[in-house]
Amino acid sequence: MSISRRHMLLLLPAAAVAWKYVLAGTPDAAPNYKMPEHWWGMLIDLPNCIGCGNCVRACQAENDVPDEYFRTWVERYHVSDYDIENPHVDSPEGGKKGFPAAKAEGGKNFFVPKLCNHCADSPCTQVCPVGATFISPDGVVLVDKTYCLGCRYCVQACPYGCRFINPKTATAEKCTLCYHRITKGLTTACCEACPTGARQLADLKNPNDPIHEFLKTHDVQVLKPYMATHAKVFYNDLDGSVR
Amino acid sequence: MPGVEGFMYPNEVELQWSVLIVLYPFLTGLVAGAFILASLERVFQVEAVKPTYRLALLTALAFLLVAPLPLQLHLGHPERSYEMYLTPHRTSAMAMFGFVYLWYLMGVLLLEIWLDYRRDIVVLSQSTTGWRRLLYRLMTLGSNNISQHALEIDDRLGWLITLIGIPSAFLLHGYVGFIFGSVKANPWWSSPLMPVVFIFSAMVSGIATVMLLYMLLTWARKETIDMRCVDTVARYLFYTFIIDFSLEMLDLIHRIYEADESFRSLDFMVHTKLYMSHIVIQIILGTVTPIALLALTQVLRLGEMARKRIYALAGCLTLVGIFAMRWNIVIGGQLFSKSFLGYTTYKMGLATREGLLVAIALTILPLLILWVLTKLLPPWPEKDSGLSPDAAPAH
Numbered sequence: 001m002s003i004s005r006r007h008m009l010l011l012l013p014a015a016a017v018a019w020k021y022v023l024a025g026t027p028d029a030a031p032n033y034k035m036p037e038h039w040w041g042m043l044i045d046l047p048n049c050i051g052c053g054n055c056v057r058a059c060q061a062e063n064d065v066p067d068e069y070f071r072t073w074v075e076r077y078h079v080s081d082y083d084i085e086n087p088h089v090d091s092p093e094g095g096k097k098g099f100p101a102a103k104a105e106g107g108k109n110f111f112v113p114k115l116c117n118h119c120a121d122s123p124c125t126q127v128c129p130v131g132a133t134f135i136s137p138d139g140v141v142l143v144d145k146t147y148c149l150g151c152r153y154c155v156q157a158c159p160y161g162c163r164f165i166n167p168k169t170a171t172a173e174k175c176t177l178c179y180h181r182i183t184k185g186l187t188t189a190c191c192e193a194c195p196t197g198a199r200q201l202a203d204l205k206n207p208n209d210p211i212h213e214f215l216k217t218h219d220v221q222v223l224k225p226y227m228a229t230h231a232k233v234f235y236n237d238l239d240g241s242v243r
Numbered sequence: 244m245p246g247v248e249g250f251m252y253p254n255e256v257e258l259q260w261s262v263l264i265v266l267y268p269f270l271t272g273l274v275a276g277a278f279i280l281a282s283l284e285r286v287f288q289v290e291a292v293k294p295t296y297r298l299a300l301l302t303a304l305a306f307l308l309v310a311p312l313p314l315q316l317h318l319g320h321p322e323r324s325y326e327m328y329l330t331p332h333r334t335s336a337m338a339m340f341g342f343v344y345l346w347y348l349m350g351v352l353l354l355e356i357w358l359d360y361r362r363d364i365v366v367l368s369q370s371t372t373g374w375r376r377l378l379y380r381l382m383t384l385g386s387n388n389i390s391q392h393a394l395e396i397d398d399r400l401g402w403l404i405t406l407i408g409i410p411s412a413f414l415l416h417g418y419v420g421f422i423f424g425s426v427k428a429n430p431w432w433s434s435p436l437m438p439v440v441f442i443f444s445a446m447v448s449g450i451a452t453v454m455l456l457y458m459l460l461t462w463a464r465k466e467t468i469d470m471r472c473v474d475t476v477a478r479y480l481f482y483t484f485i486i487d488f489s490l491e492m493l494d495l496i497h498r499i500y501e502a503d504e505s506f507r508s509l510d511f512m513v514h515t516k517l518y519m520s521h522i523v524i525q526i527i528l529g530t531v532t533p534i535a536l537l538a539l540t541q542v543l544r545l546g547e548m549a550r551k552r553i554y555a556l557a558g559c560l561t562l563v564g565i566f567a568m569r570w571n572i573v574i575g576g577q578l579f580s581k582s583f584l585g586y587t588t589y590k591m592g593l594a595t596r597e598g599l600l601v602a603i604a605l606t607i608l609p610l611l612i613l614w615v616l617t618k619l620l621p622p623w624p625e626k627d628s629g630l631s632p633d634a635a636p637a638h
Contacts, residue, residue, distance in 0.1 A: 070253045089250040089584055114252070123428060129340070130323075131332040149326065150319015152259040153337050159428035161252025161581055165259070170319030227427065243582045 030183040038138040039205040040177055041232030042191070043214060044113055046239075048198035051076055051111035056096040058193030062178060069164045070094040071175040072115040072190055079241050080107040087241040112242050113199060115190070116141060116162040116175035117223060117231035124154035124163060124174075133172065139204075139232060140179055145171040159227045177201070202234070249585025258577045258589050261597040263313035265573045266605055268419045268441065269566055270310040273609075275416035275442070276449015277303040278352070278408055283479065285405040291475035297622030298460070299453045300356050305613035307348055313605055314340075316596055336422045347415045351408040357382075358401040360620050362389045378619075416445040423572060430505035431576040436494050443487035448565040450480045455558040456613075458551065464623070470547055474540075477554050481537040484561070488530050491568075508583035516578050516586060521571045529564015533557040 074095030078088040102109045132148040148171035155163040166173040178188035191199045202211035221238040222231040281299035283289040315321045331338035368379035417438035424437025454476045536557040592598030
């Protein structure tokens with residue numbers, strides 16, 4: 001088969017357009033993953049969190065999170081004996097590099113990892129004017145960045161401060177619960193990097209998931225329950241001062 | 244971290260909505276307020292304010308044309324904004340913006356202006372030459388019948404549209420208030436009073452703007468200011484301002500008395516970062532002072548010149564106060580952490596896409612548009628408008 005010069009001129013631009021997709025590779029298929037069979041959340045076992053920042057670093061590496069923005073971060077609470085309603089909180093660089101030594105002031109210190117709560121009634125999804133933010137059938141709040149206007153209403157609506165505008169894409173961004181991993185049977189990057197097992201991915205529709213036993217036997221709470229967002233990040237042994 | 248006091252969630256340090264989003268409710272407020280003033284004459288038969296009727300409509304149009312620009316400039320992807328029309332998300336308060344805006348522009352304002360000016364447009368399309376003639380002929384939309392019967396139909400239709408326009412104006416601005424008032428995550432915004440406060444503050448700012456523009460333009464045209472008209476407009480401004488201030492105070496007192504978990508944080512903010520813009524500029528300078536000045540004109544027998552000066556001063560202070568109110572709501576609502584443990588700082592750019600210069604340009608732009616509109620469609624009595632009183636109407 002011979003290709004004429006005219007055909008070559010037509011084919012070259014098409015090949016150039018196609019090449020970047022060749023370079024990008026084909027997305028991994030997840031043929032066995034059935035969305036309606038899952039309902040994802042996360043368990044944070046607070047007494048096990050040592051504030052090492054591994055989760056923050058792993059998330060940033062896995063998801064190419066820009067500097068100074070956070071899909072997950074760790075806060076350190078210091079609650080004094082005299083003023084339990086007004087804790088002192090710090091989170092230098094989101095806890096990415098761990099924390100400096102705490103001052104010995106009495107009271108108690110503990111760490112609280114934060115991430116998107118993947119609320120079943122998420123205010124961010126409610127306010128998105130075009131539906132670029134949505135809840136997947138398996139309970140993960142996601143953003144379609146090819147559709148997002150960058151109006152920032154969702155950032156305002158999130159009670160937990162979990163969203164930001166990615167300066168590179170000018171669209172809303174947040175934790176996806178490593179959706180690209182969990183649909184292939186992997187756990188999230190943060191859970192995988194946690195050295196103490198303080199973060200556990202939970203599938204609430206899987207009857208064999210240890211989350212069910214854990215929820216039955218522990219004092220588990222969600223953040224800001226009065227917001228009625230039906231958050232799905234469950235905190236074990238959550239102190240009342242955490243907000 | 245520079246500019247941060249206490250603890251902010253790390254993604255909260257940067258403010259999301261800038262001075263352009265302050266400008267948006269300010270501009271739509273002027274639109275709604277100007278239209279409601281116009282409706283006083285049309286629907287409620289307040290004859291005294293008739294000299295401001297057409298000016299109020301053109302002012303509303305000029306500001307309405309500019310109102311979406313700050314939003315467009317603010318979007319991360321303005322090229323996708325049309326998606327709000329194609330695939331609006333039904334649960335989103337913001338999704339209705341495009342429809343409310345288009346309804347108000349096309350269904351109310353343009354239609355009412357066209358019906359009110361139709362006779363003038365037809366006459367001008369016959370008495371002018373060159374490009375102006377072509378433009379006026381286009382503006383007639385092929386409707387050249389200005390017989391008495393046709394004009395009566397115009398008048399009745401115009402009345403009906405104004406009647407529909409009043410709730411539409413309330414919708415336009417009440418809806419902007421709802422965008423803020425429905426954010427339950429933010430206690431500074433979340434209030435069922437927000438849409439009502441927005442509507443009344445819109446009326447205040449719109450009435451003040453038209454009053455100032457009427458006095459300024461009449462003075463610039465070396466005409467006599469109709470004091471009966473300005474006195475009436477000022478009286479309406481006074482009444483509306485009292486309702487607006489009462490609502491805002493009700494909200495404030497309710498917050499102070501209830502003192503929920505956010506109160507400590509908000510109270511601190513009002514006494515520090517927002518002290519100047521909230522207490523000094525909005526409440527003292529921009530609300531109490533103009534109300535007191537307007538009250539003076541109601542209780543004292545002042546001369547014409549004194550009243551004019553007081554109205555001009557009160558009008559300017561009112562606009563400053565309403566702008567400060569928008570600022571305090573939009574910017575103030577983002578200065579504190581949703582953890583109620585810290586505060587950030589708003590750093591306004593100068594020549595950036597959402598900076599001060601753009602905001603100033605967007606404030607001046609409606610005035611330029613208004614100038615063009617007054618040249619094209621003079622809102623004055625006929626002797627100044629280029630309309631010959633004896634121009635033969637086409638039948």
